[in-house]
Amino acid sequence: MTKKLERPMIKVEGLTKRFTLHQHGGARIGVFGGLDLEVKKGECVVLAGASGMGKSTLIRCVYGNYLTSGGSVKILHDGAEVDLAGATPQTILDIRRRTMGYVSQFLRVIPRVSTLQLVMEPLLENGVSAEEAEARARAMLASLKLPEAHWSLPPATFSGGEQQRVNIARSFVREYPILLLDEPTASLDAANRGIVVDLIKAALAKGSAMIGIFHDESVREAAATRFFEIESYKTAA
Amino acid sequence: MTTQAPPLLRVNRVSKWFGEIVGCRNVSFDLHPGEILGVVGESGSGKTTLLRCLSGKLEPTSGGAEFLSKRHGPVDIFQLGEQDRRRLQREEWGFVHQNPRDGLRMRVSGGANVAEPLMSLGGRHYGQMRRATTDWLERVELDISRVDHKPRNFSGGMQQRIQIARNLIHQPRLVFMDEPTGGLDVSVQARLLDLLRELVRDLQLSAIIVTHDMGVARLMADRLLVMKNGDVVETGLTDQVLDDAQHPYTQLLVSSVLQL
Amino acid sequence: MSVQPTAQAELTAPLYNFAYLDEQTKRMIRRTILKAIAIPGYQVPFGSREMPVPYGWGTGGIQVTASIIGRSDVFKCIDQGADDTTNAVSIRRFFAKIAEVAVTESTAEATIIQTRHRIPEKDLQEGQVMVFQVPQPEPLRGLEPRETETRAMHAYEEYGLQYVSLYESVSAYRRIAATASYPVIVDERYLMSPSPIPKFDNPKLHMSPALMLFGAGREKRIYAVPPYTRVRSLDFEDYPFETQRWDDVCALCGAEESYLDEVVLDDQGNRMFVCSDSNHCGERRAEGHVGPMADHALAGATS
Ligand SMILES: Nc1ncnc2c1ncn2[C@@H]1O[C@H](COP(=O)(O)OP(=O)(O)OP(=O)(O)O)[C@@H](O)[C@H]1O
Ligand SMILES: Nc1ncnc2c1ncn2[C@@H]1O[C@H](COP(=O)(O)OP(=O)(O)OP(=O)(O)O)[C@@H](O)[C@H]1O
Ligand SMILES: [Mg+2]
Ligand SMILES: [Mg+2]
DSSP states (O other): HHHHHHHOSSSEEEEEEEEEGGGGGEEEEEEEEEEEEEEEETTEEEEEEEESSHHHHHHHHHTTOOOOOOEEEEEEEETTTEEEEEEGGHHHHHHEEEEEEEEOOOOOOOSSSOHHHHHHHHHHHHTTOHHHHHHHHHHHHHTOOOGGGTTTSSSSOOOHHHHHHHHHHHHHHTTOOEEEEEEETOOOHHHHHHHHOOOHHHHTTTTEEEEEESSSHHHHHOOSSSEEGGGBHHHHH | OOSSOOOSSSEEEEEETTTTTEEEEEEEEEETTOOEEEEEETSSSSSSHHHHHTTTTSOEEEEEEEETTTTTTEETTTTTTHHHHHHHHHHHEEOOOOSHHSSOTTOHHHHHHHHHHHTTOOOHHHHHHHHHHHHHHHHTOOOOGGGTTTTGGHHHHHHHHHHHHHHHHHHHEEEEEESTTSSSHHHHHHHHHHHHHHHHHHHTTTTEOOOHHHHHHHHHHHHEEEEEEEEEEEEEEEEHHHHHHSSSHHHHHHHHOOOO | OOOOOOHHHHHHHHSTTTTSSSSHHHHHHHHHHHHHHHHTTTOOOOOOOOOSSSSTTTHHHHHHHHHHOOTTEEEEEETTTTTHHHHHHHHHHHHHHOOOOOSOTTTTTTTTTSSSSOOOOOOOOTOEEEEOOOOOOOOOTTTOOOOHHHHHHHHTTTTTHHHHHHHHHHHHHHSSOOSSSOOOETTEEEEETTTTGGGGGGEEEOOSSSSEEEEETTTTEEEEETTTOOEOOOOOHHHHOOOOOOOSSSSSTTSSOOOOOEEOOOOTEEEEEEEEEEHHHHHHHHTOOOOTTTTTTTHHHHH
């Protein structure tokens, strides 16, 4: 009974994605087809598969960054399932603001905004008071061991690993119901990877639903509640 | 939150022909409160024509555009009489031109340029307007000791800041921008874009920004409209259009930019 | 003049029509004037004619006067406040000759007063007409060069822009520094330039019993303030309109409330202030008013 009532946070059904490269004589690249995937609260589904198999593409389809070529991607938002395929841009932006976070390998730097402000932003956007937002942002940056001297600076000049930690802080501080992680630990050292694993586990314990891609074996094993093999959905052109 | 609010602007099949030449053709879209729409496309694709039509500067050949006016409620911009349209432009809109010379009065000081919209809306207290002007010049990061200088004594980037202040001081609900950072060198452009982005977010403005620069579009716009030969060939979330372009023309546009 | 004008015309083929302009032109200008009176402060375009004097000599004012003047009128003309400057004397002679009217220097006696810079100090009366020679009728021109735009601003009563000039002035001088051509709102509707009188005279326009006609020859515009019309000088709440004031009185007649001209007397920096309205000053002296330098040589010259 209870199991039936718990609706998945992410429900991917029959998802197909292909690219048509008009620059190259209309060549079509089929990435995957008929893909089904459900992710529930507290689950971290780790995507497995060789390079170029479509792991990032799947995550981007779930985030609404890529359009779907067929099938549906349903997100539980405000207690209702929203199919991204038919959703308005406003709805997708609202889902991204309140329900679904995305951490990629790269931080899109906004040149003049300080690190602390960047991390506070997702909280402020969601109506958290400035005081609380700052306290939470400080705690998050401290737990990621980013030197405090950096906090008032825009991350433009930070090292790759430092920028990535800012990126992670931004997404985890918010406690999104859904988190999509595309190699968030790629340029981190072992100690920092361990911290990120702790963050992931804490978020799962609070009920987040996650899809992750991790290159690092140890992170993958530690974070995953289950693996998803993308290769079986591989399509030809 | 924005999902429930009705659109601020509903554009319905707007076309403009210059004789045989197409300016824009059958353009339709909704713009929501607080939303920033980018209009991209190559030179001559109709971006400026569309913007001029929507801002009431140019009469379209056909089509409608309904604006949710504070004063009038929903009104078709093109059906309004000239007097009401001018009032709408003055009270509820801003228009930032690519060339500050087109958007500023070059014969009066920078400060007076910024204060003019307040006077146009009935401001008659010098001291209050002076304070508001100084506040705004600070907000756009201009040296306020130069407030009484004529715009021609300012650099292009500074002139553009004055123009932006002039177009935001009366707290419009919708701002039209035609290549707001077009004629500026790259470092000045980056700072100005940052500033614009902050202001637009802080003031909960809606904006339509015309640009042929995909980087500007990525930084500023929530949503994009891609134009080619007067037609809208693709629309969508900015990151989706730029990362997963569908139309051959959009793919060409995106691929011709090295780094987004 | 016992001969009928028409008879004389037939006999001698005159060089010019009565009051110089042909009847058709006068009718056209009178229609323009009527429209101007009907819409106080509104600039009515008209087909300005070439006059036998250069622009800047007041061709607009001369055409207005020529169109309204009749044989029974008494004509006065002042340049600044004086009746005896070259310009004023020439224009007065011109009308004396071509319209055969009586001329005067007395404000009270005149039925038509043509002026360049002043409104006489003496209160005007019903039935009197002031004719102003206007170089630039459009108060917004300095701020907005496009005619289509200024026209729309008048049509829709969008006068915020005019305040920009006041704003500039306060920013630069901590007060509204404009002293002449100070813009006014006529009957709470049309923005008007009382060009080029000093702002000292602006209050005299307000509810005046006289008719005020403004003619701009080069710019081809006529506008009017009918008798008993409200005229308000623009200002800010915190910088209210003020007229010029002098610490001195008129050196010749002692007037305390008239518009004074400064006269430099020598290289030592000695100077005196005298009424700009020479007729007013002379009349006061005739009535026995005496200023601190009443014996000065100028007293003879201006009386
Ligand atoms: N925007 C795009 N346009 C065209 N083709 C794309 C696009 N994005 C991805 N692809 C193609 O889709 C396929 C899957 O790419 P994807 O990046 O999803 O792989 P991946 O599994 O994440 O690989 P890796 O492990 O190397 O990151 C590749 O062939 C790739 O070239
Ligand atoms: N007033 C006009 N009369 C005739 N043709 C016009 C007029 N205005 C624009 N056009 C034409 O309409 C088309 C669209 O012009 P528009 O200015 O809208 O292009 P744009 O997308 O803004 O280009 P750019 O990026 O170069 O500014 C062009 O072919 C242009 O020549
Ligand atoms: Mg990948
Ligand atoms: Mg253009």
